[in-house]
Amino acid sequence: MTDLSANSAPQTAPGRHIPDRLQGPGARLLASWELLLLLVAVAIFIANSLASPYFLNAWNLSDATFNFTEKAMIAFAMALLIIAGEIDLSVASIIALASTAMGAAAVAGFGMPALVLIGLVTGVLCGAFNGVLVTRLGLPSIVVTIGTMSLFRGISFIVLGDGAYRGYPADFSYFGQGYVVWVISFEFVLFALLAVAYHVLLHRSNFGRAVFAIGNNATAAQFSGIRVERVKFILFLLTGLMSGVAAICLTSRLGSTRPSIAAGMELEVVTMVVLGGVSILGGSGSIPGVVIAAFVMGLVTFGLGLLNVPGIVMSIFIGLMLIGVIALPRLWQMWRG
Amino acid sequence: MTRFLKSREAMLTGAILALLALIASRFPGFIAPGNLARVFTDTSPLLILALGQTVVILTRCIDLSVAANLALSGMVCAMLNAAWPGLPVPVILAVAVTLGAIMGMANGILVWKLQIPPIVVTLGTMTIYRGIIFLISDGAWVNAHEMSAAFTGFPRASLLGLPVLAWMGILATAGVALMIARTPLGRAFYAVGGNPHAAVYTGLSVGRTQFWAFTLSGALAGLTGYLWVARYAVAYVDIAAGFELEVVAACVIGGISIAGGAGTILGTLLGALFLGIVKNALPVVDVSPFWQMAISGSAIIVAVTLNTRSARTKGRIILRSAEHRAPEGAAA
Numbered sequence: 146m147t148d149l150s151a152n153s154a155p156q157t158a159p160g161r162h163i164p165d166r167l168q169g170p171g172a173r174l175l176a177s178w179e180l181l182l183l184l185v186a187v188a189i190f191i192a193n194s195l196a197s198p199y200f201l202n203a204w205n206l207s208d209a210t211f212n213f214t215e216k217a218m219i220a221f222a223m224a225l226l227i228i229a230g231e232i233d234l235s236v237a238s239i240i241a242l243a244s245t246a247m248g249a250a251a252v253a254g255f256g257m258p259a260l261v262l263i264g265l266v267t268g269v270l271c272g273a274f275n276g277v278l279v280t281r282l283g284l285p286s287i288v289v290t291i292g293t294m295s296l297f298r299g300i301s302f303i304v305l306g307d308g309a310y311r312g313y314p315a316d317f318s319y320f321g322q323g324y325v326v327w328v329i330s331f332e333f334v335l336f337a338l339l340a341v342a343y344h345v346l347l348h349r350s351n352f353g354r355a356v357f358a359i360g361n362n363a364t365a366a367q368f369s370g371i372r373v374e375r376v377k378f379i380l381f382l383l384t385g386l387m388s389g390v391a392a393i394c395l396t397s398r399l400g401s402t403r404p405s406i407a408a409g410m411e412l413e414v415v416t417m418v419v420l421g422g423v424s425i426l427g428g429s430g431s432i433p434g435v436v437i438a439a440f441v442m443g444l445v446t447f448g449l450g451l452l453n454v455p456g457i458v459m460s461i462f463i464g465l466m467l468i469g470v471i472a473l474p475r476l477w478q479m480w481r482g
Numbered sequence: 483m484t485r486f487l488k489s490r491e492a493m494l495t496g497a498i499l500a501l502l503a504l505i506a507s508r509f510p511g512f513i514a515p516g517n518l519a520r521v522f523t524d525t526s527p528l529l530i531l532a533l534g535q536t537v538v539i540l541t542r543c544i545d546l547s548v549a550a551n552l553a554l555s556g557m558v559c560a561m562l563n564a565a566w567p568g569l570p571v572p573v574i575l576a577v578a579v580t581l582g583a584i585m586g587m588a589n590g591i592l593v594w595k596l597q598i599p600p601i602v603v604t605l606g607t608m609t610i611y612r613g614i615i616f617l618i619s620d621g622a623w624v625n626a627h628e629m630s631a632a633f634t635g636f637p638r639a640s641l642l643g644l645p646v647l648a649w650m651g652i653l654a655t656a657g658v659a660l661m662i663a664r665t666p667l668g669r670a671f672y673a674v675g676g677n678p679h680a681a682v683y684t685g686l687s688v689g690r691t692q693f694w695a696f697t698l699s700g701a702l703a704g705l706t707g708y709l710w711v712a713r714y715a716v717a718y719v720d721i722a723a724g725f726e727l728e729v730v731a732a733c734v735i736g737g738i739s740i741a742g743g744a745g746t747i748l749g750t751l752l753g754a755l756f757l758g759i760v761k762n763a764l765p766v767v768d769v770s771p772f773w774q775m776a777i778s779g780s781a782i783i784v785a786v787t788l789n790t791r792s793a794r795t796k797g798r799i800i801l802r803s804a805e806h807r808a809p810e811g812a813a814a
Contacts, residue, residue: 232601284786287544287601288740291727292782299776306772404772408724412605425599455621457719461613468592468606475596 178422182437186444193448200451207328211398213417213443214332215391216410217435220417221343222387224435226380227418228347228360230427231286233275233381236388237410238297243267243392245301248310248402257316264393265386271297272385276378294411301404310402321398332394336439339387344432352376360427416467417442441466490737490789494752498759505763512766519644525758526651527552527713529751530706531725532732533658534586534699536750539733540662540671541688541695542678542742543593543600548703549725550611551585553717555707557615559633560624560717567630574633574708582704583697585611590693590700600692608726615719626715637713647709654702659747671695675742731778732757735785756781 193200200206219236226233246267247260255263271293278289323331347353355376358366367373396402421438423430442463449459506513531548538545555578562569562577585607592603626634637647644652662668673681674691681688711717736753738745757778764771 278783278787282787282790284790285740288730288734288786289783291730291734292779292786295727295731295775295779295782297779299773299779302772302775303770306770412609415605419602425602455616457613457616457621460609461617464606464609464613467609468598468603471598471602472592472596475598 179434186437186441189444197451203328209443209447210333212446213439214336215394216414216417217336217439218339218391219387219414220435221339222384223414224418224423224430225356226384227423228427228430229356229380230360233384234290234411235294235297236414237407238294239268239271239385239388240392240407241301241404242297243389244396244402244406245304247396251313257314260317261393265389268385268389269382272382276381280374280378305404318397321394340436347432416463420470491748498756509766521758521762523645523648525754526647527706527710528732529651529754530654530702531729532750532754533654534702535729535733536738537671537695538699539738540675541692542675543692545699546604546726547608548729549722550608551582551700551703552707553721554611554615555582555704556711557619557717559708560711563630563633564624564628571632571636578704578708579701583701586697586700590696594689594693624717634712634715637709655751672743731782734782737789
């Protein structure tokens with residue numbers, strides 16, 4: 146991953162500036178990526194409520210959260226993986242495979258708990274497959290996951306062809322369509338809980354420190370006693386598990402499975418992670434950033450949708466945001482000297 | 483000669499011959515010269531794109547925007563043809579190549595001047611280029627009856643027994659092979675990918691070399707855009723969706739190292755042919771075409787496993803740690 150994405154141009158790399166006084170927490174927050182993103186989110190929120198009279202409606206806003214909750218669940222795990230210097234492009238295909246497995250089980254007459262278990266296990270197995278190839282065989286994760294991306298979705302195509310699975314049990318629909326209280330959906334609650342869990346895992350645990358250490362310098366991390374390969378393997382497992390969770394939510398929400406389910410979602414997940422301030426080169430990033438990025442993407446998609454902008458045009462905005470958020474600070478730096 | 487026999491290209495040639503023999507044992511018609519020519523023609527678009535991708539990967543980058551570039555160039559060509567049916571094909575070709583090159587340059591500039599990781603840049607431009615197709619076409623299709631006979635006839639026109647599309651594939655292969663073997667820029671692609679630091683000390687600009695790699699990849703994608711649209715006689719937003727991964731797959735199967743600096747054009751040619759033969763053989767041996775995706779996925783994994791294994795046995799393990807360090811130093 147590092148080999149590929151590192152845009153090596155040593156002639157322009159300046160020496161690292163070491164300040165003689167560290168910033169206090171207040172100053173750090175003011176200069177942070179998260180605050181900038183938050184301002185963008187607020188600006189989009191205000192612009193949306195001015196542009197469309199239908200925006201400020203509790204049910205509409207609740208609907209809007211479905212635009213990002215499933216992607217964000219995967220983005221949390223993906224953030225850790227990218228911080229550790231790896232990437233998983235097969236997540237959307239894991240969703241397809243997990244959804245296909247659940248569909249086949251539903252047709253065979255399994256009930257809701259079994260379906261959930263099958264979705265999760267399929268996700269974990271796919272993650273383990275990626276993890277073994279990357280950590281045991283030492284293959285570059287970008288190539289491995291481009292391969293498994295074809296393989297996993299390919300299996301769905303072999304099983305389903307141009308058909309579809311329908312007829313999920315009634316109680317299965319709760320995950321994607323149920324509400325916990327009033328307009329707060331089950332998916333949104335799950336998203337919030339996972340955000341807290343991943344925040345603790347990345348920013349408050351030994352495991353999280355190990356992830357940062359590996360992303361900054363895997364060799365040094367190895368020598369300081371971190372089991373690099375094992376941590377990476379666990380991260381692939383987590384990403385697979387989250388894809389399984391997302392597969393359950395998405396399948397339950399749509400009520401059907403086609404092999405093309407969630408096509409292209411891996412790119413949106415990576416966009417969300419990068420937009421959230423995670424360095425694609427590894428070593429830095431935060432969960433709050435990813436959470437805010439999820440809201441930004443959800444608000445943009447929803448706001449443009451209310452203005453009748455077609456989905457494909459929204460993707461232009463997403464693409465521009467992805468490049469813009471990295472390019473603008475650099476242009477700003479160049480302009481200032 | 484012995485070196486060739488031990489090489490990855492020889493292994494791949496063996497795999498392709500074995501595959502052909504296997505198919506021929508049940509369906510001898512598949513390896514008739516006429517049919518093999520058809521398979522090659524059908525593989526040419528993949529091959530042309532893979533050549534551009536090879537150069538990009540050699541410089542330690544990746545171009546995920548090639549399929550979107552192809553679709554946008556193709557749509558512009560189709561709309562030009564629909565608006566001015568009299569426009570001669572050479573003009574259309576020039577427009578396609580120029581437009582594709584400009585889109586490649588946009589990628590290259592972002593990678594070179596703003597130092598944005600190539601995977602991020604091309605993920606972004608991939609969705610942007612696709613979106614632009616919708617904006618200019620309003621989501622409408624350009625259908626066969628709106629295209630002139632000369633426009634759709636060009637890739638199928640027969641020249642010395644082969645269609646022009648196949649000749650384009652041959653020409654592009656020969657051109658890129660010559661360029662990377664015989665020109666300073668071509669050698670620079672290897673130098674920059676093999677060791678960026680050493681390349682800088684020998685006076686090469688890493689960013690500028692990567693910029694030209696993206697430009698070449700874009701130009702070839704633009705060319706393929708016209709050929710694709712003319713061949714299938716239809717242009718719409720989603721043509722060649724997801725094709726960029728098949729292109730990367732052809733390169734990886736052909737032994738182009740994703741870490742940069744290693745790989746040959748012969749390898750790319752064989753990688754593309756392998757995928758093309760599989761794709762064309764599936765309907766013949768009566769396997770559902772839905773199998774193709776899983777097969778190419780497995781082929782990528784097997785190929786990259788074999789490539790990494792063979793690279794390791796030559797005592798490169800010590801060098802690997804240096805390779806890991808180099809880009810990190812540059813990124814700091």
